Amino acid sequence: MDQRESFMSVVESPMNGVNLPGAREQGEQTIGRPLLDRKVSMRCRNVDVFYGDKQAIHDVSLDIGKHEVLAMIGPSGCGKSTFLRCLNRMNDTIDICRVEGSLQLDDEDIQDPGMDVELLRARVGMVFQKPNPFPKSIYENIAYGPRIHGLTRDKSELDEIVENALTRAGLWNEVKDRLDDVGTGLSGGQQQRLCIARAIAINPEVILMDEPCSALDPIATATVEELIDELRQRYTIVIVTHSMQQAARVSQRTAYFHMGRLVEVDRTDRIFTNPGHELTEAYITGRFG
Known part of the structure; x- marks a missing residue:
């Protein structure tokens, strides 16, 4: 069997649970193996996602540790973003989408029909691929969430929340003298940091980021990456990225997805230097993807 035939036999082989063809016995965590060395923020077990009759996610089990950055990488269409949207039930907004399995936030079942989805999305905030500030002032972009969730008693408290959120997002000094300007008038990088500030203004536990730098220039990307590193001191962050270099820079652990399945998850340095599965390698x- 030549090198290409050997490689294709791995790519085309079925992937069922921990016994993946090509897997190597190494690393602190492979599929289905729970985190043992840190507190868990979110625990996902045997997650399947269907769009109508088509299955998009197959039996994914994954722990997300508190105050870590977990990067999810893989080829386009491999299910990264679909799985990410399971973590705050954004898939509920798609009529034909069905999610099965266990998803827990601090040991609470987020799939429970009695779960307050609005409250869940306050606890698990999201930053999207394209900056999407509200067509409101910079101030109102940040104030909106705390106001509707009843997090403030008066204007002075709201002012403090707005300043703190913008400060944590590294944007306060750039916008403090023009808080009444429309948020959509900021640069692309500033808009994305405004969206991050909007997410953290309601004091979430987890922040989901779906390719947050894909629409940004290199300088803005570097600024957001520095911000991610600072934010993990307070929040758990899960980032979907098409850039392996970005995953290597910002994350402590990396999960590799392929064709709707989680191939492996491990410390980022191990994933990029000594992966446990031939598909990941x-x-x-660059042999495919």
């Missing part, structure tokens, strides 16, 4: 070395 083939992707990070």
Whole structure:
């Protein structure tokens, strides 16, 4: 069997649970193996996602540790963003989407029909690929969430929340003298940091980021990456990224997805230097994807 045939036998082989063809016995965490060395923020077990009759996510089990950055990488269409949206039930907004399995936030079942979805999305905030500030002032972009969730008693408290959120997002000094300006008038990088500030203004536990830098220039990307590193001191962050270099820079652990399945998750340095599965190695070395 030549090198290409050997490689294709790995790519085309079925992937069922921990016994993945090509898997190597190494690393602190492979599929289905729970985190043992840190507190868990979110625990996902045997998650399947269907769009009508088509299954998009197959039996994914994954722990997300508190105050870590977990990067999810893989080829386009491999299910990264679909799985990310499970974590705050954004898939509920798609009529034909069905999510099965166990998803827990601090040991609470977020799939429970009695779960307050608005409250869940306050606890698990989201930053999207394209900056999407509200067509309101910079101040109102930040104030909106705390106001509707009843987090403030008066204007002075709201002012403090707005300043703190913008400060944590590294934007306060740039906008403090023009808080009444429309948020959509900011640069692309500033808009994305405004969206991050909007997410953290309601004091979430987890922040989901779906390719947050894909629409940004290199300078704005570097600023957001520095911000991510600072924010993990307070929040758990899960980031979907098409950039392996970005995953290597910002995350402590990396999960590799392929064709709707979680191939492996491990410390980021191990994923990029000594991956535990041949599919992961083939992707990070550029042989496919």
